[in-house]
Amino acid sequence: MSNVTVCVRFRPLSSKEKRDHGDDICIESLDSETFTIKDEKEEGFTFSFDKVFYEKSKQADVYEFLVLPIVRGAVDATNGTIIVYGQTGAGKTYSMEGPNILESDEQKKGILPRVVDGLFACIRSSDESVKYTIKLSVVEIYMEKVRDLFDLSKDNIQIKESRTQGILLSGATEISLLDPAEALQSLSSGIANRAIGETQMNMASSRSHCVYLFTLNQESTTEKRVKSGKLILVDLAGSEKVEKTGAEGRVLEEAKTINKSLSALGNVINALTCGSPAKANHIPYRDSKLTRILQDALGGSSRTALLCCCSPSTFNASESLSTLRFGARAKHIKASAFVKGNEEKYLKKNGACSATRDESFDIILKKMSERLDAEDVELLEELFIQAGLFIDFGSTEYLESAYQDVAQQTISSLIQAVQELKFTVEMNNTFLHSSLWLRWNSWQELR
Numbered sequence: 001m002s003n004v005t006v007c008v009r010f011r012p013l014s015s016k017e018k019r020d021h022g023d024d025i026c027i028e029s030l031d032s033e034t035f036t037i038k039d040e041k042e043e044g045f046t047f048s049f050d051k052v053f054y055e056k057s058k059q060a061d062v063y064e065f066l067v068l069p070i071v072r073g074a075v076d077a078t079n080g081t082i083i084v085y086g087q088t089g090a091g092k093t094y095s096m097e098g099p100n101i102l103e104s105d106e107q108k109k110g111i112l113p114r115v116v117d118g119l120f121a122c123i124r125s126s127d128e129s130v131k132y133t134i135k136l137s138v139v140e141i142y143m144e145k146v147r148d149l150f151d152l153s154k155d156n157i158q159i160k161e162s163r164t165q166g167i168l169l170s171g172a173t174e175i176s177l178l179d180p181a182e183a184l185q186s187l188s189s190g191i192a193n194r195a196i197g198e199t200q201m202n203m204a205s206s207r208s209h210c211v212y213l214f215t216l217n218q219e220s221t222t223e224k225r226v227k228s229g230k231l232i233l234v235d236l237a238g239s240e241k242v243e244k245t246g247a248e249g250r251v252l253e254e255a256k257t258i259n260k261s262l263s264a265l266g267n268v269i270n271a272l273t274c275g276s277p278a279k280a281n282h283i284p285y286r287d288s289k290l291t292r293i294l295q296d297a298l299g300g301s302s303r304t305a306l307l308c309c310c311s312p313s314t315f316n317a318s319e320s321l322s323t324l325r326f327g328a329r330a331k332h333i334k335a336s337a338f339v340k341g342n343e344e345k346y347l348k349k350n351g352a353c354s355a356t357r358d359e360s361f362d363i364i365l366k367k368m369s370e371r372l373d374a375e376d377v378e379l380l381e382e383l384f385i386q387a388g389l390f391i392d393f394g395s396t397e398y399l400e401s402a403y404q405d406v407a408q409q410t411i412s413s414l415i416q417a418v419q420e421l422k423f424t425v426e427m428n429n430t431f432l433h434s435s436l437w438l439r440w441n442s443w444q445e446l447r
Ligand SMILES: Nc1ncnc2c1ncn2[C@@H]1O[C@H](COP(=O)(O)OP(=O)(O)OP(=O)(O)O)[C@@H](O)[C@H]1O
Pocket: 010, 011, 012, 014, 086, 087, 088, 089, 090, 091, 092, 093, 094, 095, 099, 199, 202, 204, 205, 206, 207, 236, 237, 238, 239, 309
């Protein structure tokens, strides 16, 4: 099953499009999921997506359909990613931030301020025995370098991969968020540092990919358990046909780098959708910083929402078509079979957890390798990752408890399977008895 939700949003015609190219629009709505688009040669193409937001759609509609389920998932420790994609000036930043990140008009607020409100609302309504912390990092990928928008001196952040936490932005500033108003101020200060330029399509065009990373940790005091979820929002820089826009100098260089990384994203999506399910094919995540950061989000176990932003103008039909083809392709990304757990379970020693997840993982495996053969250790490693287990290894007591956890999970699923089987057999027997009884009765009547 695909875990990627893909929606399309058509913004209203801009005054520039109306002035330069008239009121002609290239799309015809068929319903809330399907529409037809005509290219310059008047050839029609029909597309269907999870939902299509036409020009009169509200910011709240986009949030509630596409984003809210992912926000709820993140509070419950399921990683989620929301990506806005499209031509320059197509409405990506408007959808992500609204006209302004500090916009006070409730109706105009974009995805980001709604995510902030949504996260705090979910936390407020959750069980009191669970303590949450939310951290925020904001980086941009500009000319293939990852810059920390909370600390511009960190202008070459390295992307690292941890076996248990997945992709990490090494050394990026993390701000602890305590309430929605403060979170918006932090977002606003980060966004103010973003690289902005002017394109023919957009007076204030984002010349970088902007990545908003929320990390949510929840600690249950009753169950002695820590869970974490990552929520990543990505406002991509706009794709641009340089021959059509006549970009020059720095703008041209920026456009080439943007287009190259968007092509890398397209190649990753092609590899994820074209490969044979039976054998793992190479996915070129390392071809760009963008695809490397999104490695966890695409094809992994996290939930992904893609909003394809388009202009409805006939003048931009070919750019809109390429955005739509990108979205149609992304819809076919399958969830990976290998699920990384986000749940850390540990037993606290003196009230504090002494080792990091990676360290504990390695200590456990090392100890086990002394007792078990290599194949057993490999199997256990896989089992631990699948179960999202993390143990603070202090004594054999901790290890045994981890074993018990895994064993308990296995026993519970076996009990459930046996019960389901029993139920099926009983249902079949009932059906068999009643059909035999009916046949016996009709045979008696015939006699
Ligand atoms: N749904 C919408 N309703 C009203 N105005 C919109 C809508 N979408 C976009 N706009 C307006 O269109 C213009 C361009 O939008 P925006 O800056 O969001 O484009 P973008 O895709 O982020 O472009 P770039 O890639 O160049 O940064 C802005 O003035 C914005 O206010």
